[in-house]
Amino acid sequence: GAVVSQHPSWVICKSGTSVKIECRSLDFQATTMFWYRQFPKQSLMLMATSNEGSKATYEQGVEKDKFLINHASLTLSTLTVTSAHPEDSSFYICSAGAISYNEQFFGPGTRLTVL
Amino acid sequence: AQSVTQPDIHITVSEGASLELRCNYSYGATPYLFWYVQSPGQGLQLLLKYFSGDTLVQGIKGFEAEFKRSQSSFNLRKPSVHWSDAAEYFCAVGSSGGGADGLTFGKGTHLIIQP
Numbered sequence: 001g002a003v004v005s006q007h008p009s010w011v012i013c014k015s016g017t018s019v020k021i022e023c024r025s026l027d028f029q030a031t032t033m034f035w036y037r038q039f040p041k042q043s044l045m046l047m048a049t050s051n052e053g054s055k056a057t058y059e060q061g062v063e064k065d066k067f068l069i070n071h072a073s074l075t076l077s078t079l080t081v082t083s084a085h086p087e088d089s090s091f092y093i094c095s096a097g098a099i100s101y102n103e104q105f106f107g108p109g110t111r112l113t114v115l
Numbered sequence: 116a117q118s119v120t121q122p123d124i125h126i127t128v129s130e131g132a133s134l135e136l137r138c139n140y141s142y143g144a145t146p147y148l149f150w151y152v153q154s155p156g157q158g159l160q161l162l163l164k165y166f167s168g169d170t171l172v173q174g175i176k177g178f179e180a181e182f183k184r185s186q187s188s189f190n191l192r193k194p195s196v197h198w199s200d201a202a203e204y205f206c207a208v209g210s211s212g213g214g215a216d217g218l219t220f221g222k223g224t225h226l227i228i229q230p
Contacts, residue, residue, distance in 0.1 A: 106159040
């Protein structure tokens with residue numbers, strides 16, 4: 001399967017700061033990238049879907065001004081958690097998809113801890 | 116709205132024994148169904164998927180799943196588990212193959228293998 005990387009794999013930040021997480025498709029061009037959030041012992045919840053060069057589509061209840069998503073190229077999407085607070089602490093997982101593949105490929109996730 | 120239910124939070128199985136993980140879905144149209152496995156430090160790996168056709172689907176690592184429309188179920192099975200199968204398993208449903216649309220996940224089943 002195709003490879004998706006995330007950076008960083010974990011990050012600790014102070015409350016009020018912003019954190020950027022990168023998601024890269026290493027060996028294919030992803031027309032669509034997805035961002036999920038996973039709480040401990042919980043399911044993955046889709047946060048937003050982004051297509052290259054377009055504004056992201058956010059799921060209901062996800063604050064688009066807090067979770068900024070940029071999908072500037074077919075291999076890179078970024079999620080910026082702005083003015084992070086302890087309740088934003090979570091495991092963030094990206095995935096990349098292309099219609100031709102008929103599936104999406106998941107990154108290893110980023111553990112965010114906000115102090 | 117689509118949803119996925121995995122009724123078993125934890126399952127303990129002896130090594131070499133058979134395994135069945137349950138998944139029920141709610142979806143208004145023909146569902147695209149997936150089973151993923153999540154191991155610590157690794158991204159979600161696709162075990163198998165069902166789109167149409169034969170309702171018994173073969174996947175990687177010796178797993179199979181059966182789609183039963185009348186029961187809205189897509190249970191995962193393996194005839195003989197190995198210690199390396201210990202992981203978190205997620206069932207998911209989508210409106211397409213997954214390359215262009217986000218997925219709705221169940222809460223997962225944690226599989227424990229007893230020696």
